[in-house]
Amino acid sequence: MKAKFWARCKLVAAGLLTVAATGCSFLPSGQERVVEPSTPSLSPVIEVSEDYYGSIMPYKPNQTRGMLLENKFRIDFSHLELGMMEFARDTFPTSSFFFQEGQYIKKEQVRAWIAEEKAGEQTGQRKSGLLVHVLEHDYLNKDTQQLAGMALGLSLSPVYKDATGQDKRYTVEELQERGKQLAAKMVQSVRSNELQVPILIMLYQVPEMNSSLVPGNFIMSGTVNANESAISKWQPIDEEFFLFPSPEVGKKYPQQSLQYDKFMRESQTFFRDFIGMTGVGRFMGGNLTELTITATAEYDSRTEVLQFTQFAANNINQLFDKNVHVNLYVQAMNKPLAIYIRPVKGEPYMHIYR
Numbered sequence: 001m002k003a004k005f006w007a008r009c010k011l012v013a014a015g016l017l018t019v020a021a022t023g024c025s026f027l028p029s030g031q032e033r034v035v036e037p038s039t040p041s042l043s044p045v046i047e048v049s050e051d052y053y054g055s056i057m058p059y060k061p062n063q064t065r066g067m068l069l070e071n072k073f074r075i076d077f078s079h080l081e082l083g084m085m086e087f088a089r090d091t092f093p094t095s096s097f098f099f100q101e102g103q104y105i106k107k108e109q110v111r112a113w114i115a116e117e118k119a120g121e122q123t124g125q126r127k128s129g130l131l132v133h134v135l136e137h138d139y140l141n142k143d144t145q146q147l148a149g150m151a152l153g154l155s156l157s158p159v160y161k162d163a164t165g166q167d168k169r170y171t172v173e174e175l176q177e178r179g180k181q182l183a184a185k186m187v188q189s190v191r192s193n194e195l196q197v198p199i200l201i202m203l204y205q206v207p208e209m210n211s212s213l214v215p216g217n218f219i220m221s222g223t224v225n226a227n228e229s230a231i232s233k234w235q236p237i238d239e240e241f242f243l244f245p246s247p248e249v250g251k252k253y254p255q256q257s258l259q260y261d262k263f264m265r266e267s268q269t270f271f272r273d274f275i276g277m278t279g280v281g282r283f284m285g286g287n288l289t290e291l292t293i294t295a296t297a298e299y300d301s302r303t304e305v306l307q308f309t310q311f312a313a314n315n316i317n318q319l320f321d322k323n324v325h326v327n328l329y330v331q332a333m334n335k336p337l338a339i340y341i342r343p344v345k346g347e348p349y350m351h352i353y354r
Contacts, residue, residue: 051089053099056145062101064110064135073132073206075155076215083218084137084153084202087237091200091223092139092149102136104150104195110134113189117182130178132157132206134186151200152186154179155216158205172205176220179203180234183222191229199224201231207241213280214241238286244279244293256281256288259319263312267295270311271304291320292327299337305330306352309338313350316342 085099110133117131132155139149156179158170170178183201190199201222207215217239222231242249245264250257264277275297282290295312299305309330316326323344330338335353342348 051094053085053094053097053139054142055099056140060101060103062136063103063106064133067107067110067133073155073157074209074211075133075206079215080135080153080155080204081137083204084135084151087202087218087221088137088139088149088151088200091198092151096142097139097148098142098145100138100140102138102150104138104147104193105134105136105152105190109189113182113186130156130160131182147195147197149198149200150190150195151202152183152190153202153204154183154186155204155206156182159209172219175205176203176234176236179220180222180231183231187224187231188229196227198226213278214243215280217241238284240283242281242283244281244291249281253281253283253288260291263293263315263319266315267308267312271297271308275308288321288324290325290327292329294329294331296331296333298332302337302352302354305337309340309350309352313340313342313348316340317348 113134114131118129133153135153135155137151137153138147139151140146141148156175158172158175160168160170162168180203183203187199187201201224202218203220203222205216205219218237219239220234220236222234224231242253244260245257249260260279260281267277268275275295277293277295279291279293281288281292293312293316295308299308309328312328312330316328320326325344326340326342328338328340328342329336330340338350338352340348340350
């Protein structure tokens with residue numbers, strides 16, 4: 001995922017350099033420079049092992065950017081964004097569509113949806129505040145470069161207060177049902193603006209308030225056919241995230257927990273100095289599909305970093321199934337030192353920062 005982030009950063013930087021270059025003027029004093037409107041162009045698609053969308057330049061930011069600062073909930077925005085794009089590939093394949101951040105749903109519309117839901121949903125005398133945020137992604141036809149599809153990510157909070165003011169939680173099934181009701185109203189609102197393209201709906205459960213490492217998770221997806229205002233099909237999503245090591249993952253997934261514990265023990269005993277190590281595992285349908293490990297210590301030299309990374313990479317290949325995408329980040333307290341990425345498809349990659 002980080003490979004994608006770096007690639008997009010390079011593309012944006014290239015776009016900025018282009019704007020800077022075209023903005024320079026060498027006209028004689030007194031002559032006015034005629035500014036021509038920029039012509040949309042295609043961003044280059046770098047050939048990598050993962051399947052990413054191309055995009056249209058110049059880059060246009062999302063119309064709801066900055067809204068996350070307005071609420072008290074913590075949303076792992078990188079997982080929300082990249083997760084939406086990952087699920088969207090089945091509906092809007094990268095071979096036929098370009099990606100563009102949402103351009104049609106404004107901040108005012110999202111605020112109105114949130115306020116309407118909060119005013120209408122009550123538990124006893126307490127308002128639940130189920131809806132936290134709405135994120136729009138647009139998909140453009142590669143031939144016409146016109147809007148051909150849309151994805152909406154609805155961030156939902158499972159926590160509410162009962163009539164006595166006590167915190168309660170919706171079950172996943174209850175959250176799914178309430179999210180489906182919200183989505184139906186939003187689709188009708190979008191259709192009233194003459195946007196008759198297919199729409200993919202994603203229901204995203206925000207993470208726990210006291211959780212700083214484990215992201216939220218997707219719980220359901222729905223599809224709306226072009227020129228229709230009703231969601232034709234809902235599909236539950238069984239996605240979970242667990243912190244390694246933790247009692248929760250040890251109880252539900254003991255085999256993966258034991259594998260991680262062995263990896264951590266061997267890594268910490270390889271060197272005399274203590275190595276802090278945390279992992280975050282992504283489970284889909286009960287199977288571990290991605291594991292991100294962060295190893296933190298004060299290393300004496302780059303050769304020590306190299307030896308540790310090689311040792312850890314060898315243990316990863318021995319302990320974790322090849323169907324698990326593994327990211328290893330080696331760092332000191334204030335800077336990155338090395339990375340090792342073992343994808344499910346393609347060759348592993350290791351880099352030592354100089």
